[in-house]
Amino acid sequence: MxxxxxxxxxxxxxxxxxxxxxxxxxxxxxxxxxxxxxxxxxxxxxxxxxxxxxxxxxxxxxxxxxxxxxxxxxxxxxxxxxxxxxxxNITTEMIKCIKDQQYPHADFACGILANLSKCKKLCQKILNDISDGPTNLEGLVNILCQTDYNKKGAKLHLLAPVITNFSQLADGRRQIMDKDGFVFQRLITFMDYKESKGRRMSVIATIHNCCFEKEYHPWLMSEDVDIVPRLLLPLAGPDTFNEEENNSLPVDLQYLSDDKEREPDSEIRKLLLEALMQLCILREGRETLRKQNIYLILREHHKWEEDRKCIMLNEDIVNLLIRTEDEIGVEDLSAVHVPPDLANKFNAQDEEYLAGGSSNMNSITEEPEK
The missing domain is CATH 1.25.10.10 (Leucine-rich Repeat Variant)
Known part of the structure; x- marks a missing residue:
């Protein structure tokens, strides 16, 4: 034997x-x-x-x-x-464990589900299994958003990266941003969650991934979601603006307190900036960002930022916003074909800058046209 x-x-x-x-x-x-x-x-x-x-x-x-x-x-x-x-069925068994409020090892179940869904090809199978079962993606988000859901002390923080893994799939992003549901809006309430940096980062990573669906940009930037100030708030500090400048900003970014702190984690700041960059892909998005005068927040963030990747992303966004649409010349930036030789040149310049070379813009001083 x-x-x-x-x-x-x-x-x-x-x-x-x-x-x-x-x-x-x-x-x-x-x-x-x-x-x-x-x-x-x-x-x-x-x-x-x-x-x-x-x-x-x-x-x-x-x-x-x-x-x-x-x-x-x-x-x-x-x-x-x-x-x-x-x-x-391992997926079904882990979902049962997570759903059971009296199960003491639910955190392990969340970790197993997060591990299983890391690989994109396996993630689709798991999403399919969940979509066909009694507890779908929306149901998992509802559990995640109840911080005292498990009665045996499990925190369920690792359920957040499961949702992030689903957001790497087009089908997952569509389910998260289902306009007839309330999944996305529930997730964004955890963007400033202080109890767990991992949960906060996973939620922001999910939102970051969803911003790659450009057909959803009008909805994301509408009053139904109002994603722009939520992306900017962690990047804002105790900045001082005059009355006219304050009034030009979204309400949530006006007259911030003197003890307002910027997001301390550079990886989270990078995700936020990349999400904002995605919202610049379409002309409609760029015009919305200009109207909300997000340049002010980015200008002050640029003065404070020390991470070179974040500085470069900040400058890329501002470079788009300070140009007129006539200068940009295209409605959809994702449709622009960049020849391989130029793409290689731009990538080399970025790598040189990230390695400590000179920046294309040492300071942000030119304001966008109103």
């Missing part, structure tokens, strides 16, 4: 609690090595046995089972093996 087959026998749900607990701990320890991961991933019977213990009455046995699944799902071969199981 091979050792894995023997281990599987000890993992039987009806087995003695002490033996079952020891076997589950052994399985979890095996996933701590590449060899152990590879071995368990190649054995569907072992994977099903581990899944069968995630609701074991012995709390440490269930926890070890979930720990093993976290490690197995973290590598693509293991994730594929879990999703290919015929008699156990």
């Amino acid at each position: 091979d050792s894995i087959k023997e281990l599987i026998q000890f993992l039987a749900p009806e087995g003695r609690m002490d033996i079952k607990s020891a076997a589950c701990m052994t399985a979890a320890q095996l996933t701590g090595t590449p060899e152990g991961l590879s071995l368990l991933s190649s054995r569907p019977d072992a994977l099903k046995a581990i899944i069968g213990l995630i609701r074991d009455p012995e709390i440490y046995t269930a926890k070890d089972a979930m720990r093993a699944l976290v490690n197995i799902s973290a590598e693509e071969p293991g994730a594929e093996a879990l999703l290919e199981l015929k008699d156990a």
Whole structure:
């Protein structure tokens, strides 16, 4: 009898609690090595046995089972093996765990679902499974937005990167921005969530991804969503503007307090700036941004910013906004064909700047035309 087959026998749900607990701990320890991961991933019977213990009455046995699944799902071969199981739907099982308000290991379930959906080709299968099930993407967002949802202490922060993974798919973005639902609007309330930087970053990354759907730009910038001030607020500081300047800004950006702090994480600031850049793709978006006078916030942010990538993104946005539409000459920037030699030249210039070379614009002083 091979050792894995023997281990599987000890993992039987009806087995003695002490033996079952020891076997589950052994399985979890095996996933701590590449060899152990590879071995368990190649054995569907072992994977099903581990899944069968995630609701074991012995709390440490269930926890070890979930720990093993976290490690197995973290590598693509293991994730594929879990999703290919015929008699156990790993996506359905994790959704049940997340949905169960009394399940103590729901954070592990969120982590497993986040791991499984990292790879784009696997993510589509998971989104399809969820869309066909009783708890769809909207249902997951509703759970995420209830900060006290789980009654056993699970925070469910890792459910946010699951939503971000879905937003890498066109179908996922469309579901998130369904105008008949309220998914996107619920997500943006967590853009300034202080309890978890990971949740905040994932929500902003989801919004960033959605901004690549240019046909949704009018809706995103409308009063129904009003995304522009929400993207700008984390970039704003305790800036002083005169009355005329303040009144030209969206209401949420006017007369900010003296203790207003800018987003401290440069990766989050980069996502915010990239989202704003996407909103500049269409002429309608650029004109809206000019009317909201976002130049003022970007100018002050540029003075404060030290990250070279963020500075470059800031300057790219301003360079578009200070030019007239006649100078730009196209309605849709994404339709402009850039010859390969010029694209390579621009990329080289960007790389030189990011490596410490000179900037094309050392300061922002020229205001856009009103």
